[in-house]
Amino acid sequence: MAENALNQLRYLVIGGSAGSLEVILDLVTHLPALPHAVVILVVHRKKDNDSILVDLLSYRTKLPVREVEDKETISPDTIYLAPPDYHLLIERADLFSLDISEKVHFSRPSIDVTFESVAEAFGDRVIGILLSGANADGAVGMAKIRKAGGYTIVQDPATADVGYMPQQALDLTPVDSILPAAEIPGLLEKLLRIQ
Amino acid sequence: MIQDEDLNLLLSELSHRYGYDFTNYARASLKRRVNRLLAVDRFASFAELLYKVKNDPDYLPHVVEQLTVNVTEMFRDPSLFRTLREQVLPVLATHPLIRVWHAGCSTGEEVYSLAIMLEEANLLHKSLLYATDINPTVIENIRRGMFPIGNIRQYTENYLQSGGRKDFSSYYQAQYEWAKFDERLRANTIVATHNLVSDRSFNEFQLILCRNVLIYFDKELQDKALTLFDNSLEKLGFLVLGSKENLRFSPIAASYTQLENKEKVWRKMR
Numbered sequence: 001m002a003e004n005a006l007n008q009l010r011y012l013v014i015g016g017s018a019g020s021l022e023v024i025l026d027l028v029t030h031l032p033a034l035p036h037a038v039v040i041l042v043v044h045r046k047k048d049n050d051s052i053l054v055d056l057l058s059y060r061t062k063l064p065v066r067e068v069e070d071k072e073t074i075s076p077d078t079i080y081l082a083p084p085d086y087h088l089l090i091e092r093a094d095l096f097s098l099d100i101s102e103k104v105h106f107s108r109p110s111i112d113v114t115f116e117s118v119a120e121a122f123g124d125r126v127i128g129i130l131l132s133g134a135n136a137d138g139a140v141g142m143a144k145i146r147k148a149g150g151y152t153i154v155q156d157p158a159t160a161d162v163g164y165m166p167q168q169a170l171d172l173t174p175v176d177s178i179l180p181a182a183e184i185p186g187l188l189e190k191l192l193r194i195q
Numbered sequence: 196m197i198q199d200e201d202l203n204l205l206l207s208e209l210s211h212r213y214g215y216d217f218t219n220y221a222r223a224s225l226k227r228r229v230n231r232l233l234a235v236d237r238f239a240s241f242a243e244l245l246y247k248v249k250n251d252p253d254y255l256p257h258v259v260e261q262l263t264v265n266v267t268e269m270f271r272d273p274s275l276f277r278t279l280r281e282q283v284l285p286v287l288a289t290h291p292l293i294r295v296w297h298a299g300c301s302t303g304e305e306v307y308s309l310a311i312m313l314e315e316a317n318l319l320h321k322s323l324l325y326a327t328d329i330n331p332t333v334i335e336n337i338r339r340g341m342f343p344i345g346n347i348r349q350y351t352e353n354y355l356q357s358g359g360r361k362d363f364s365s366y367y368q369a370q371y372e373w374a375k376f377d378e379r380l381r382a383n384t385i386v387a388t389h390n391l392v393s394d395r396s397f398n399e400f401q402l403i404l405c406r407n408v409l410i411y412f413d414k415e416l417q418d419k420a421l422t423l424f425d426n427s428l429e430k431l432g433f434l435v436l437g438s439k440e441n442l443r444f445s446p447i448a449a450s451y452t453q454l455e456n457k458e459k460v461w462r463k464m465r
């Protein structure tokens with residue numbers, strides 16, 4: 001894709017752990033039409049259930065859903081899922097890469113790792129969303145997204161299935177919005193319309 | 196995160212001074228490795244690391260070890276090992292001598308896994324397993340055959356899922372925090388350093404496994420390594436890659452057919 005077309009893309013990165021599956025499925029169902037957006041999902045899950053998640057997501061959206069393979073091209077209007085047991089990184093503006101190095105917060109894929117990589121690559125064109133979970137993963141990543149000029153949304157811990165993970169992020173960094181899951185799609189619609 | 200210019204300085208130092216060429220490694224993970232090295236060894240700045248690399252040759256092995264990712268597992272991706280057991284070993288069985296190359300084998304978990312399967316298929320006695328890696332430190336462990344006991348539960352599960360029917364504990368002895376695997380499993384294994392960037396083909400094989408190594412290379416270097424494998428593989432031999440790797444867009448793709456079950460096993464057709 002041409003350089004300037006790439007420069008217009010927005011990057012929606014979503015991190016979820018325990019208790020986030022329903023929220024993610026619902027979010028995907030209600031994703032506003034996303035011209036010029038790339039969606040990247042990092043979800044902690046058991047290795048065995050992998051292809052199921054792709055199926056569950058595909059069932060709810062017209063956008064193509066891809067579990068990322070090594071050096072896969074990043075295309076707009078696509079939902080990408082970090083594969084189980086690999087960290088997902090941005091290699092170049094138009095290319096993913098995978099990394100099997102040490103777990104971070106007992107997790108591979110780690111939300112922090114992807115959030116940090118996305119923040120570094122795409123700066124203020126990133127929207128980061130951190131959902132329910134029982135893990136400290138994602139907090140540092142949210143801070144990095146914010147520091148790089150991105151927009152940060154945390155699921156309201158009080159309404160999350162497991163509030164620990166979003167609370168960890170809130171304890172570490174100020175964020176732009178704290179919302180119950182049901183209100184996130186509406187906000188996204190506004191954010192993606194503005195530009 | 197370390198800057199590109201700094202990374203280039205370090206890479207050119209490693210390449211020119213020591214002959215380790217990481218320039219065509221995938222940048223995103225390489226930067227994470229350098230960052231990790233800076234943190235693990237408590238360097239106050241990148242300049243200090245660079246100074247150390249320039250002036251202390253004894254530090255080099257540690258740098259190589261830290262820049263490469265050595266994570267591995269026994270019977271990792273059990274369904275792949277099941278495919279090897281059910282579809283590949285029966286073909287290999289027809290050869291008088293079976294030659295296998297584990298390229299980028301790290302500490303040897305994959306090598307021992309295959310040796311176990313070969314033994315169970317009664318093929319180990321006529322097999323030669325070449326186990327190579329860029330990193331001399333990790334391959335030392337293959338001779339020792341010792342893996343952390345804490346991982347054994349996972350490995351046993353993997354083994355069973357891969358179609359193993361024996362008592363997995365019959366292959367090792369527990370020694371404090373280690374599981375020491377039976378020496379007969381490595382009797383036919385040849386261990387050597389081999390750098391996929393700079394070293395050549397050294398034999399012809401019927402089976403080459405190179406899993407989770409190509410993810411650390413850029414496309415150009417991936418193509419180079421795949422061509423090296425192609426030159427080292429007999430016609431009708433098998434090439435095995437990691438679960439998220441592919442040779443689809445490489446120059447050798449046209450000569451290969453992937454197994455029907457979509458495991459990352461390709462057969463060289465011409």
Ligand SMILES: C[S@@+](CC[C@H](N)C(=O)[O-])C[C@H]1O[C@@H](n2cnc3c(N)ncnc32)[C@H](O)[C@@H]1O
Nearest residue numbers: 263267299301328329330390391392406407408
């Ligand atoms: C993540 S481990 C994979 C181990 C094993 N193949 C597996 O899949 O479980 C990657 C290995 O590739 C090795 N490696 C990296 N660059 C290499 C090179 N240029 N030549 C040979 N081995 C290399 C590293 O030292 C490391 O042991």
